[in-house]
Amino acid sequence: MIEIKNLTKTYKNGSIAVTALREVNLNIEEGEFVGIMGPSGSGKSTFMNIIGCLDRPTSGTYILDDKAIAKMSDNELAEVRNQKIGFVFQSFNLLPRTSALKNVELPMIYAKLSSKERRKRALEALDWVGLGDRVHHNPNELSGGQKQRVAIARALVNNPSIILADEPTGNLDTKSGNEVMGIFKKLNNEGVTIILVTHEADIAQQTKRVVTFKDGEIIKDALNIGEEMNSID
Amino acid sequence: MVLFEIFKVSIQNIWVNKMRSSLTMLGLIIGIMSVVIITTLGNAAQADMAGAFQEYGKGKLTVNMDYNADRPVYYRDLFDDADVNSMSNIEDVVAAAPDISRWLSVKNEDKNLTMEVFGVNHDYNLVDHIDLIQGRFLTETDILGRRNVIVIDEKAANELFGTAEVVGETLTMTFRYQTTELMIMGVTKMTDSVIANMAMGNYNYGYIPISLATRVFNLERYPRVTIQAIEAVELNSVGNQILSLLERRNRDKEIYRINNLETGFNQMDQTLGFLTATISGIAAISLLVGGIGIMNIMLVSVTERTREIGIRKAIGANRATILLQFLLEAIILSFLGGTLGLLIGSGIGFTIVKLINLPFIIAVDGIIIAFIFSVVVGVVFGVYPANKASKLDPIDALRYE
Numbered sequence: 001m002i003e004i005k006n007l008t009k010t011y012k013n014g015s016i017a018v019t020a021l022r023e024v025n026l027n028i029e030e031g032e033f034v035g036i037m038g039p040s041g042s043g044k045s046t047f048m049n050i051i052g053c054l055d056r057p058t059s060g061t062y063i064l065d066d067k068a069i070a071k072m073s074d075n076e077l078a079e080v081r082n083q084k085i086g087f088v089f090q091s092f093n094l095l096p097r098t099s100a101l102k103n104v105e106l107p108m109i110y111a112k113l114s115s116k117e118r119r120k121r122a123l124e125a126l127d128w129v130g131l132g133d134r135v136h137h138n139p140n141e142l143s144g145g146q147k148q149r150v151a152i153a154r155a156l157v158n159n160p161s162i163i164l165a166d167e168p169t170g171n172l173d174t175k176s177g178n179e180v181m182g183i184f185k186k187l188n189n190e191g192v193t194i195i196l197v198t199h200e201a202d203i204a205q206q207t208k209r210v211v212t213f214k215d216g217e218i219i220k221d222a223l224n225i226g227e228e229m230n231s232i233d
Numbered sequence: 234m235v236l237f238e239i240f241k242v243s244i245q246n247i248w249v250n251k252m253r254s255s256l257t258m259l260g261l262i263i264g265i266m267s268v269v270i271i272t273t274l275g276n277a278a279q280a281d282m283a284g285a286f287q288e289y290g291k292g293k294l295t296v297n298m299d300y301n302a303d304r305p306v307y308y309r310d311l312f313d314d315a316d317v318n319s320m321s322n323i324e325d326v327v328a329a330a331p332d333i334s335r336w337l338s339v340k341n342e343d344k345n346l347t348m349e350v351f352g353v354n355h356d357y358n359l360v361d362h363i364d365l366i367q368g369r370f371l372t373e374t375d376i377l378g379r380r381n382v383i384v385i386d387e388k389a390a391n392e393l394f395g396t397a398e399v400v401g402e403t404l405t406m407t408f409r410y411q412t413t414e415l416m417i418m419g420v421t422k423m424t425d426s427v428i429a430n431m432a433m434g435n436y437n438y439g440y441i442p443i444s445l446a447t448r449v450f451n452l453e454r455y456p457r458v459t460i461q462a463i464e465a466v467e468l469n470s471v472g473n474q475i476l477s478l479l480e481r482r483n484r485d486k487e488i489y490r491i492n493n494l495e496t497g498f499n500q501m502d503q504t505l506g507f508l509t510a511t512i513s514g515i516a517a518i519s520l521l522v523g524g525i526g527i528m529n530i531m532l533v534s535v536t537e538r539t540r541e542i543g544i545r546k547a548i549g550a551n552r553a554t555i556l557l558q559f560l561l562e563a564i565i566l567s568f569l570g571g572t573l574g575l576l577i578g579s580g581i582g583f584t585i586v587k588l589i590n591l592p593f594i595i596a597v598d599g600i601i602i603a604f605i606f607s608v609v610v611g612v613v614f615g616v617y618p619a620n621k622a623s624k625l626d627p628i629d630a631l632r633y634e
Contacts, residue, residue, distance in 0.1 A: 081548065082550075107549055109238045
């Protein structure tokens with residue numbers, strides 16, 4: 001599903017070139033639940049941005065659902081983000097002064113769905129994350145955990161190929177964090193591919209495969225089997 | 234479909250920031266309002282003048298002496314009854330009426346005023362539109378009998394007697410130390426035209442029998458003839474016919490001047506139109522200021538909503554969608570401002586026009602200019618902020634605090 005070969009990303013800051021990713025190779029299959037770990041500056045954020053089609057690699061290939069992403073135009077990337085990727089952010093990134101329902105409908109507006117279809121699917125998604133009774137609340141009337149659940153509903157409402165979660169529990173207390181992780185697990189059990197970036201080991205433990213970045217390279221890629229971690233290469 | 238959704242989002246954003254939106258619109262409201270008020274007033278003045286002209290000036294010519302000619306005007310140049318008769322026999326001429334006028338003072342007890350007194354025939358109203366509010370106009374008997382009677386205007390009646398009901402009263406007219414007692418037979422009505430009344434100012438006038446005037450003013454010939462032509466005719470050709478007629482009667486045609494009231498009216502109409510357009514143009518500059526206000530707020534709005542733009546982009550909005558959203562917001566703001574300005578301006582224009590009793594004519598030109606201008610202002614000043622928004626990098630925008 002995701003095929004990444006020799007992916008390199010270099011930022012030019014004036015005359016200094018900083019290499020954020022160096023020749024990264026990674027394959028992710030449909031239905032996986034991958035945790036991406038690494039200290040800050042390890043390149044995991046850059047990697048997420050590229051997987052999320054928010055950014056393009058300097059060199060290398062990225063194939064998502066048989067489509068080469070690396071050379072796409074801005075508009076094509078926007079469409080891929082809309083159709084194939086669902087984002088969940090650490091700081092929720094919901095539109096302020098906009099009801100949960102409208103927030104969840106947003107990706108479907110850009111997908112050009114009818115308002116009837118949008119409403120139906122948004123209500124289903126909110127119901128699925130357990131917020132069926134909060135649909136008309138604005139984000140400032142919701143708790144952190146509830147906000148993140150709205151964000152998850154928004155991420156999955158267009159039936160994306162992957163859900164990309166960037167530190168989704170980072171702003172939550174343990175209880176809400178566990179709830180959110182529970183939702184991810186439930187989603188994954190239904191066959192949704194999830195890629196989750198975190199620096200917390202115990203969150204990464206709850207995924208099925210952990211990829212660790214350091215200095216722009218993958219230094220470890222291991223399956224989670226129970227409490228143990230076994231290297232696959 | 235998507236356009237409609239974007240439109241809804243733009244409306245929502247304007248609505249959420251009610252206070253800021255209305256302040257933003259204020260510049261445009263004032264600009265459009267001024268343009269509409271000025272065009273409304275200009276149109277009203279033009280319509281008023283056209284009305285007055287229709288009533289008094291249509292198809293009218295005056296034949297005067299040209300006192301600026303190369304040689305002085307001699308007594309023999311003036312018109313006699315035979316001249317007037319042959320003028321009235323020209324095919325396109327309905328009537329030709331001579332008059333002699335002098336400025337002199339009239340008096341009632343201790344009140345007096347200066348008045349232009351016209352010596353005219355009883356059929357003078359064929360060339361001049363005379364409406365009476367009291368009494369009657371001069372009759373043939375007055376003329377033939379050279380009676381000491383006068384018809385004065387409403388304003389003069391009020392000034393001299395404190396009332397318009399003065400038929401039967403007498404006033405004293407003094408011309409070159411010679412006084413004449415005149416009985417008032419009628420009072421003329423003031424014109425309905427506000428502009429004409431304003432232009433007249435303190436002007437007072439009266440009519441006496443021409444037979445009396447020739448004796449009092451000591452003049453057997455007439456310095457002026459007013460011609461009423463049939464309405465459809467080309468006035469310049471009538472004027473030329475009169476000049477060649479005078480030439481045939483062995484007059485020096487260089488000493489006469491034909492005044493065409495239509496030309497005068499058209500000139501005034503043009504001047505007024507030009508004046509209105511110029512002032513509107515100056516007022517339109519405030520639209521520019523309003524537009525800059527909109528751009529300013531839209532730029533603030535783009536910065537303030539950087540994160541929102543990032544979210545929308547991450548979720549799948551492309552550049553065109555973001556551009557359209559902000560552009561539409563600017564256009565809606567300016568369009569709303571324009572509409573409000575139009576309504577307020579029309580209201581104020583209507584009130585002023587009604588207060589000074591001018592005809593109200595909906596300023597179609599003003600409305601069209603207002604709408605086109607407000608949308609253009611929205612587009613012109615909205616493009617830059619909208620383009621800026623659409624070009625934001627989603628990663629940076631999402632990180633923006």
